[in-house]
Amino acid sequence: MSKTILVIGTFDTKDAELGYLIGKIKGQGGNVLTMDVSVLGDTAQPIDITKHEVAASAGETIDSLIALGEEGEAFEKMSAGAAATTLRLYKEGRIDGMICLGGTMGTDLALDCAQALPIGVPKYIVSTVAGSPLICAERMAADVQFILWAGGLYGLNPLCKSSLSQAAGAVLGAAEAVEPPAFDRPVIGMTSLGSSCLKYMKRLHPELSKRGYDVAVFHTTGMGGMAFERLAADGAFACVMDFSLQELVNVLHASLVSAGADRLTGAGRSGTPQMVAPGASDILDLAGWQEIPARFTDRPFHQHNRLIKNVAFNAGERAVLADAIVERLAGATGPTEYFLPLHGIEEWDKPGEPAHDPEGLAAFIAASKSAANGRVQMTELHCHINDTAFCDAVLAKLDAWVAEGIVPSGVRA
Numbered sequence: 255m256s257k258t259i260l261v262i263g264t265f266d267t268k269d270a271e272l273g274y275l276i277g278k279i280k281g282q283g284g285n286v287l288t289m290d291v292s293v294l295g296d297t298a299q300p301i302d303i304t305k306h307e308v309a310a311s312a313g314e315t316i317d318s319l320i321a322l323g324e325e326g327e328a329f330e331k332m333s334a335g336a337a338a339t340t341l342r343l344y345k346e347g348r349i350d351g352m353i354c355l356g357g358t359m360g361t362d363l364a365l366d367c368a369q370a371l372p373i374g375v376p377k378y379i380v381s382t383v384a385g386s387p388l389i390c391a392e393r394m395a396a397d398v399q400f401i402l403w404a405g406g407l408y409g410l411n412p413l414c415k416s417s418l419s420q421a422a423g424a425v426l427g428a429a430e431a432v433e434p435p436a437f438d439r440p441v442i443g444m445t446s447l448g449s450s451c452l453k454y455m456k457r458l459h460p461e462l463s464k465r466g467y468d469v470a471v472f473h474t475t476g477m478g479g480m481a482f483e484r485l486a487a488d489g490a491f492a493c494v495m496d497f498s499l500q501e502l503v504n505v506l507h508a509s510l511v512s513a514g515a516d517r518l519t520g521a522g523r524s525g526t527p528q529m530v531a532p533g534a535s536d537i538l539d540l541a542g543w544q545e546i547p548a549r550f551t552d553r554p555f556h557q558h559n560r561l562i563k564n565v566a567f568n569a570g571e572r573a574v575l576a577d578a579i580v581e582r583l584a585g586a587t588g589p590t591e592y593f594l595p596l597h598g599i600e601e602w603d604k605p606g607e608p609a610h611d612p613e614g615l616a617a618f619i620a621a622s623k624s625a626a627n628g629r630v631q632m633t634e635l636h637c638h639i640n641d642t643a644f645c646d647a648v649l650a651k652l653d654a655w656v657a658e659g660i661v662p663s664g665v666r667a
Contacts (some may be wrong), residue, residue: 262289265298293305341371364388377399379615388637396484413646444471445482451534458495464523486528499518499530518579523658525588544563572617
């Protein structure tokens with residue numbers, strides 16, 4: 255059965271480009287449903303979902319939007335209507351995926367439409383600002399795909415056609431090939447910073463699988479944490495094991511390597527049982543091309559690769575971080591266990607390694623104990639986060655939570 259793709263755009267100004275994209279999708283055997291999100295102009299071709307319907311989904315009319323006299327405000331309301339319409343069309347079984355074209359305005363709207371759809375539904379954005387720091391982490395759906403719209407500002411040309419034809423193949427191919435998450439087994443959401451800095455997942459993953467759980471491990475380098483937080487907030491996980499908090503460091507110090515301002519809050523908002531540990535929270539990530547801020551030039555520095563580099567924190571900064579972690583955990587609405595490994599929190603802080611800093615670790619531990627007192631359930635572990643003893647403590651807590659009915663068993667009765 256042919257798949258149907260929702261094509262979203264301003265058909266008053268991008269009729270030729272959208273028409274070309276539609277032709278490419280249909281030429282591959284796909285079906286198309288069109289949605290116009292323009293405000294001022296009229297379309298030259300019939301549209302399945304008109305701008306008037308989109309505006310009505312936001313409780314507005316096109317005339318009321320025009321009367322606002324402010325393009326940005328009007329388009330923000332159209333974005334709300336477009337997102338609501340996109341979700342409705344999916345729930346009605348009328349679409350199998352979406353694609354939207356745009357510059358900054360169209361991309362802004364497309365991000366809302368993509369967020370409206372569940373994970374596993376193909377969602378593509380062809381944008382003149384794909385990959386730009388203008389697009390913050392918290393605006394991105396967990397599985398959205400971007401394609402840079404090269405030469406796509408105004409009118410068709412060979413470069414523009416190349417981008418659009420690839421996009422047509424990508425979205426239709428995804429709709430035909432996608433295997434949406436079935437969630438046949440309870441899923442545990444886990445975070446880690448690779449597998450050399452933090453190693454616990456190598457032991458935990460097989461043990462959790464034996465217990466009947468699927469394990470989704472998220473790489474905490476910005477986009478991974480963003481996806482993790484979004485899913486945790488949606489209640490997608492039976493339990494959260496958030497053991498890599500490096501992105502929270504980045505948020506607090508305004509790094510571009512960000513998972514968004516709501517890091518370490520998603521599970522707490524949804525009431526999902528969560529285990530937390532401060533893995534890799536002693537370093538700050540910076541984009542590889544960035545200059546190191548002056549206040550960090552006296553620190554140990556590591557160029558991980560051309561994309562990312564790190565600087566270390568001092569004792570005072572780590573104490574402040576300890577308070578921030580507890581503050582966020584204290585607001586959780588579900589069971590929360592904070593594991594504090596007293597012998598270290600990442601592979602490179604061991605004796606003889608470049609991030610070894612006993613003074614900084616001691617300050618962090620002292621501040622963590624003080625902040626958690628009476629506010630967060632904390633378990634002190636006389637081990638390093640990469641030791642077997644850490645994993646044993648985590649598994650013991652999970653087994654206890656299962657026995658108490660806090661976390662669903664992975665073993666079917």
